[in-house]
Amino acid sequence: xxxxxxxxxINELLVEEFEINPEALTPDASLKNDLEIDSLDFVDIVxxxxxxFGFKPQAAELKNVKTLDExxxxxxxxx
Numbered sequence: 001x002x003x004x005x006x007x008x009x010i011n012e013l014l015v016e017e018f019e020i021n022p023e024a025l026t027p028d029a030s031l032k033n034d035l036e037i038d039s040l041d042f043v044d045i046v047x048x049x050x051x052x053f054g055f056k057p058q059a060a061e062l063k064n065v066k067t068l069d070e071x072x073x074x075x076x077x078x079x
Contacts, residue, residue: 001079006076018041027072030067035068062074
């Protein structure tokens with residue numbers, strides 16, 4: 001799966017599951033500040049990543065992921 005395919009899939013999930021405005025989904029968007037994803041949302045994201053991409057992200061690693069582009073890269077590195 002390419003990074004672009006990952007980005008498309010993640011963006012679709014963020015819009016569907018968290019009702020995030022698609023226009024806000026830019027690579028440099030801050031997950032916490034711009035997209036308003038909080039710690040409870042990250043619990044749901046871990047489940048979604050496991051279901052969609054076949055691996056369970058570690059909470060300690062996700063703490064270092066700040067932007068949407070870093071999130072795409074994190075997934076790409078683990079699949």
